[in-house]
Amino acid sequence: MALSLPAIMRTTAARLSALYLLLFALCAVLLVFYMTSLSARMLTAQTQETINDEVLGLARAYQRGGLPVLVRVVEARSRQPGANLYLIADANGQILTGNVQSLEPGVIETEGWTTEPFSYQRFGEGELDRLRSGDQTAPSTGTSGAQSEGEKGHNAIALVLRLPNQMIMLVGRDLGEPERFRAVIRRSLMLALGMMGLGGLLIWFFVGRAALKRIDSVSEASRRIMGGDLGGRLPVTGAGDEFDRLSENLNTMLARIAMLNEGLKQVSDNIAHDLKTPLTRLRNRAEATLAGKHKTTDYRQALEGTIAESDQLIKTFNAILMISRLEAGYSSETAGPVDLAATVSDVVELYEPVAEEAGVVLEATVPEAVTINGNRELIGQALSNIVDNAIKYSTGATESPKVRVTLERAGGEVKLAVSDNGHGIPDDADRARATERFVRLEKSRSQPGSGLGLSLAKAIMTFHNGRLDLLPANPGLSVVMSFPSRDTH
DSSP, rough: OOOOOHHTTSSHHHHHHHHHHHHHHHHHHHHHHHHHHHEEEEEEEEEHHHHHHHHHHHHHHHHHHHHHHHHHHHHHHHHTTTEEEEEEOTOOOOOOOSSSEOOTTTSSSSSOOOOOOOOEEEHHHHHHHHHHTTTOOOOOOBSSOOTTOOOEEEEEEEEEOOOOSSOOOEEEEOOOHHHHHHHHHHHHHHHHHHHHHHHHHHHHHHHHHHHHHHHHHHHHHHHHHHHOOOTTTOOSSSSSSSHHHHHHHHHHHHHHHHHHHHHHHHHHHHHHHHHHHHHEEEEEEHHHHSSSOOOHHHHHHHHHHHHHHHHHHHHHHHHHHHHHHHHHOOOOOEEEEEEEHHHHHHHHHHHHHHHHHTEEEEEEEEOSEEEEOOOHHHHHHHHHHHHHHHHHHTTTTTSOOOEEEEEEEEEEEEEEEEEEOSSSEEEEEEEHHSSSOOOOOOOOSOOOOOOOOOHHHHHHHHHHHOOOEEOSSSEEEEEEEEEEEEOOO
């Protein structure tokens, strides 16, 4: 796949990145306008505060000496460097004193703050412009005439007041400095955001190319897997980024699917082989019962045998279904706090008559209370299967067969062990196979069972995020159920 811009833009990640870039640009433009307008409002408010202070000072001068003192103060302040705008005009708008030569028409006609910035000229600026242009016409001092085309104006805001004698006083401030400040802020923000946008665009392009390469490698591996290479896995670079995390999760999922497929194949094979015998036995028993003449008791015994065989088949299918559900990570069973000590006591009490009848000593060593998170019924079923196996396979191994159940904490785990002193399973390979479905290590098959007890126990432990370990007890076998401690959840 060619790593060109059109190829990158066909990917969802690139389109999302382009959308984010567009949103970033829009937000940047809005930010520029917001910051410039905010700075202008702040400077305008500061200007109005300065004008108010000036008006208060002039009001005090007017109160001290009337109009003559006010005029002298205005003339003195007008001549100061960087002075504000000062103007005193008569009732007709004719300028009497101040540092303003001409105003935009209509400015002093309304009392109060000017609603919009207005243009004006100070004394001397119009004469300088006329000298530069060669015009020797004498200037006029008024507020109603429009500025000539060659005259240079300024913008300002002002407060217009009516004096008691109907004369007009204007105090204002030039907006040149706020405008320049706002322009500097606008240019700085636009430059900074433009550089950020360009950098973001370059980063997006090069990162998009790298991401597209990773996606291509993942797609190629996926095609191989879909082509039949079920042992294939997605590439992991070791960078620890989101692609690696996705590949690791998918690889775990593929491994899980492969394990389930293998389990399904084994179940199919085992059902075909191991369940064929009891079904054949059922058919033969029914055929033998129908052949010849039998008494009512014979038919009853045959039906009872058929029912018992059917019950065993139903138990086998239920165990297979439960194992499949647990191994698939789904179960309708609910989990909660489970007192393992009480569960062990109940199971031991249940199997004491069975052990006594078989001549096996059944002992339990448990603390007062050990609580974990789990499902009490599933744990009890797993423990029952293990205890039943221990009693079954310790009988006849020694003169004093014994089964011992222990419960203890070990580090961050809770270990529930069932140990017997029977023949055990000396071969490591056989111990690994013992938890598979329908596996029965007993060659003679003299003991009843379907070979699903330890498989179900292992599935239950996997459901509880625990482990099922088969360890040699010398003599005998020790089956250890390791649960995560409730404190680690």
